[in-house]
Amino acid sequence: MMRFILAALFALTAGLVQAEVAAVYDFDTREQEVRYQNLIAELRCPKCQNQNIADSNAPISQDMRNEVYEMMQAGASNEEIVDALVARFGEFVRYKPELDSRTFLLWATPAIAVFGGLLVVAGVVIRARRVERQAAGLSAEERARAEQILKGQDNTSDS
Amino acid sequence: MKRFLLFLPLLVALVLGVVLFAGIGKDPTKLESALIGKPVPEFTLADLHNPSATLDRSLFRGEISLLNVWGTWCPSCRDEHDDLMWLANDKGINIIGLNYKDKREDALVWLERLGDPYQTTIYDPKGILGFDLGVYGAPETFVIDAEGVVRYRHVGVVNPKVWEETLLPVIEEARGNS
Numbered sequence: 001m002m003r004f005i006l007a008a009l010f011a012l013t014a015g016l017v018q019a020e021v022a023a024v025y026d027f028d029t030r031e032q033e034v035r036y037q038n039l040i041a042e043l044r045c046p047k048c049q050n051q052n053i054a055d056s057n058a059p060i061s062q063d064m065r066n067e068v069y070e071m072m073q074a075g076a077s078n079e080e081i082v083d084a085l086v087a088r089f090g091e092f093v094r095y096k097p098e099l100d101s102r103t104f105l106l107w108a109t110p111a112i113a114v115f116g117g118l119l120v121v122a123g124v125v126i127r128a129r130r131v132e133r134q135a136a137g138l139s140a141e142e143r144a145r146a147e148q149i150l151k152g153q154d155n156t157s158d159s
Numbered sequence: 160m161k162r163f164l165l166f167l168p169l170l171v172a173l174v175l176g177v178v179l180f181a182g183i184g185k186d187p188t189k190l191e192s193a194l195i196g197k198p199v200p201e202f203t204l205a206d207l208h209n210p211s212a213t214l215d216r217s218l219f220r221g222e223i224s225l226l227n228v229w230g231t232w233c234p235s236c237r238d239e240h241d242d243l244m245w246l247a248n249d250k251g252i253n254i255i256g257l258n259y260k261d262k263r264e265d266a267l268v269w270l271e272r273l274g275d276p277y278q279t280t281i282y283d284p285k286g287i288l289g290f291d292l293g294v295y296g297a298p299e300t301f302v303i304d305a306e307g308v309v310r311y312r313h314v315g316v317v318n319p320k321v322w323e324e325t326l327l328p329v330i331e332e333a334r335g336n337s
Contacts, residue, residue, distance in 0.1 A: 046190060046295040059260070060295045063286060088293040090193035 192312035200291035207280035219307040230261040247276035256280035
């Protein structure tokens with residue numbers, strides 16, 4: 001009985017796994033397959049907007065994967081493939097946008113943020129040093145007076 | 160200098176506020192077509208009604224037209240169909256259909272039953288022209304000028320509101336230029 005149930009379970013889940021498999025492509029070399037996987041991982045699905053075309057099941061992603069494969073087989077370079085898709089679907093499909101005047105801020109923001117952070121830290125450090133130096137600059141007389149005051153406070157708080 | 164630094168957070172908040180506010184109300188699922196200002200891509204496809212006749216992009220020359228991408232599998236296409244009929248019959252708009260990833264028999268039954276708003280319907284069962292046009296979800300409607308150049312792409316259903324506010328101004332501008 002147990003064996004039967006297990007067999008039935010295997011049969012059922014095997015069907016499920018089969019259903020998830022999309023079109024499979026053959027590659028001559030391992031490098032080509034890696035190149036293909038990298039390409040479809042950095043192209044964005046216009047329909048399901050937070051997925052790349054490697055993860056998306058949308059029909060349009062399937063068409064795009066197919067185009068990537070066909071163009072690769074025809075000997076196109078990565079750049080040509082991405083450009084061909086951008087020409088149809090727009091800059092939107094690039095997860096890695098080109099560096100130009102429109103995307104400059106996008107690329108530069110992390111550097112600007114880090115630089116700004118360094119400026120703030122530098123400011124804080126310099127100010128702390130200055131305060132320290134001023135504290136060290138007390139004359140012997142002032143120090144004696146300060147100690148007197150502190151002692152006096154101790155006395156009052158004790159009594 | 161010290162004073163100015165005190166106002167820095169306020170300044171940053173204001174700039175961020177303006178930038179973020181500009182994004183409110185925009186629908187991120189509606190993308191601008193990459194083909195605006197470019198001619199309709201080349202294609203050679205059959206006529207839906209007449210399998211032996213081949214159509215190409217010269218179809219779009221001479222008159223401003225709407226190119227409507229549809230399929231019988233697409234519920235929103237059913238939704239906009241009556242409004243396309245209204246545009247074709249009452250407004251006299253030249254609408255070209257692109258039957259996208261569909262079966263010819265199903266499409267013909269659909270047009271028989273609901274009426275045919277299209278001057279011509281291109282039959283594209285594999286979605287070849289659809290792919291070249293950057294179609295990512297039917298229905299989509301392109302405004303094509305008399306030179307066969309794409310002027311605008313609307314993603315989603317066409318209805319009287321979309322017509323008045325979006326498509327008509329683009330068509331009027333295209334008329335003015337040509």
